[in-house]
Amino acid sequence: MNTLKDVDPEIYAAIHDEVKRQRTHIELIASENYCSNAVMQAQGSIMTNKYAEGYPDKRWYAGCGEIDIAEKLAVQRAKDIFGAEHVNVQPHSGSSSNMAVLFSSLSPGNKILSMDLSHGGHLTHGFKKNFSGQLYEKITYGVSEKTGYIDYDKVRKLAKESMPHMIIAGASAYPRELDFAEFKKIADEVGALLLADVAHIAGLIVAGLHQDPVPLADFVTTSTHKTLRGPRGGIIMCKSKYATKIDQQIFPGIQGGPLMHVIAAKAVAFKEAKTQEFKDAQVQTLKNTNKLCSELQSKDYTIVSGGTDNHLFLIDLSNKNISGTEAQVTLEKAGIILNRNMIPFDKRTANDPSGIRMGTPSVTTRGMKEPEMLKIADWIDLALKAHEDDSKLKTIKSEIVAFCATYPLYKDLTDFDD
Numbered sequence: 001m002n003t004l005k006d007v008d009p010e011i012y013a014a015i016h017d018e019v020k021r022q023r024t025h026i027e028l029i030a031s032e033n034y035c036s037n038a039v040m041q042a043q044g045s046i047m048t049n050k051y052a053e054g055y056p057d058k059r060w061y062a063g064c065g066e067i068d069i070a071e072k073l074a075v076q077r078a079k080d081i082f083g084a085e086h087v088n089v090q091p092h093s094g095s096s097s098n099m100a101v102l103f104s105s106l107s108p109g110n111k112i113l114s115m116d117l118s119h120g121g122h123l124t125h126g127f128k129k130n131f132s133g134q135l136y137e138k139i140t141y142g143v144s145e146k147t148g149y150i151d152y153d154k155v156r157k158l159a160k161e162s163m164p165h166m167i168i169a170g171a172s173a174y175p176r177e178l179d180f181a182e183f184k185k186i187a188d189e190v191g192a193l194l195l196a197d198v199a200h201i202a203g204l205i206v207a208g209l210h211q212d213p214v215p216l217a218d219f220v221t222t223s224t225h226k227t228l229r230g231p232r233g234g235i236i237m238c239k240s241k242y243a244t245k246i247d248q249q250i251f252p253g254i255q256g257g258p259l260m261h262v263i264a265a266k267a268v269a270f271k272e273a274k275t276q277e278f279k280d281a282q283v284q285t286l287k288n289t290n291k292l293c294s295e296l297q298s299k300d301y302t303i304v305s306g307g308t309d310n311h312l313f314l315i316d317l318s319n320k321n322i323s324g325t326e327a328q329v330t331l332e333k334a335g336i337i338l339n340r341n342m343i344p345f346d347k348r349t350a351n352d353p354s355g356i357r358m359g360t361p362s363v364t365t366r367g368m369k370e371p372e373m374l375k376i377a378d379w380i381d382l383a384l385k386a387h388e389d390d391s392k393l394k395t396i397k398s399e400i401v402a403f404c405a406t407y408p409l410y411k412d413l414t415d416f417d418d
């Protein structure tokens with residue numbers, strides 16, 4: 001990175017310090033991961049220079065032969081790992097994937113039945129300040145107050161009452177397995193389209209560790225950078241009958257030139273997702289999440305729904321005399337990164353909710369296993385108990401820095417070793 005250092009020392013310094021931050025902190029944000037060097041090399045490549053509006057063999061610009069190779073590989077590999085009939089790899093993000101699906105199939109004023117944001121849903125599923133909430137009428141389902149699981153009887157009842165045009169199954173903060181087969185039955189009973197948004201759980205699905213919506217749903221969207229461990233971006237999968245309208249909705253509907261360097265990096269990630277190493281990492285993610293969750297539960301932390309089936313869980317801090325925001329700030333001081341989160345039926349606000357969310361994809365990619373989860377649970381507990389004691393938090397942080405050094409991250413980035 002010497003050229004960057006010379007040309008733009010400020011940006012170089014920010015990247016330098018970010019490498020250091022990632023290396024020295026325990027990363028528990030459930031939607032994050034560490035992509036491979038190979039993914040980063042493709043993403044940092046000269047493919048960023050190329051305009052390629054259109055699709056392989058049907059571009060609006062000359063000189064797209066090599067670009068076409070990359071996009072065809074990305075599409076073929078995505079079809080292969082997900083078993084999808086059609087894949088569009090051009091969406092810039094998970095959000096633009098959802099935007100394209102909604103625009104392709106709904107008219108303003110149509111009804112969407114989706115998960116309540118405060119119960120774990122996503123902004124693009126109908127939040128009032130998001131395009132989805134401004135254009136469509138949203139009806140929300142949620143979890144049962146008693147169990148923390150999605151109440152499918154209630155989903156069916158709401159569907160029958162409201163007769164939505166589309167049902168969205170998917171979430172950003174739901175720790176239990178989604179029953180896509182039940183969603184499909186409900187959608188069929190009311191004649192609704194089904195969109196499965198698997199942004200969080202895509203890696204688990206590819207590894208065969210979560211119910212697979214691809215054979216069932218009309219549309220499946222995902223971001224590519226969470227459990228899937230690729231570059232930041234999105235893809236859309238759909239039945240062949242929707243292929244043309246999805247492709248046209250992405251380009252020219254909502255996007256111009258595709259980010260070809262990112263598409264090349266997606267292709268690399270999809271190749272990696274076929275390996276045994278990737279599958280083993282997904283299995284370990286489930287084991288690690290379970291261990292971290294049960295250990296914190298044994299330390300008297302209240303776990304929403306009583307546990308987890310996937311890569312994340314939520315803690316309700318109501319019995320701990322600390323808010324989600326205070327917990328997030330405290331843990332960052334101690335070297336642990338996670339996010340505050342609303343919990344279902346939260347009595348507090350989104351800005352300062354009662355919960356925190358944590359997941360283990362990143363620490364698993366880093367090579368940590370169950371014994372390390374026990375250590376992390378101890379540090380979380382110690383730090384939260386010491387939230388008013390900065391010197392104690394500093395001590396924990398120094399222990400965590402030493403611990404992180406034993407799980408080296410991006411060893412090849414030697415420029416940043418100082």
Ligand code: PLP
Nearest residue numbers: 093094095122171172197199223
């Ligand atoms: N859908 C779900 C369920 C998500 O959790 C997210 C991101 O957190 C998205 C969509 C949006 O992805 P992106 O941040 O790439 O726009």
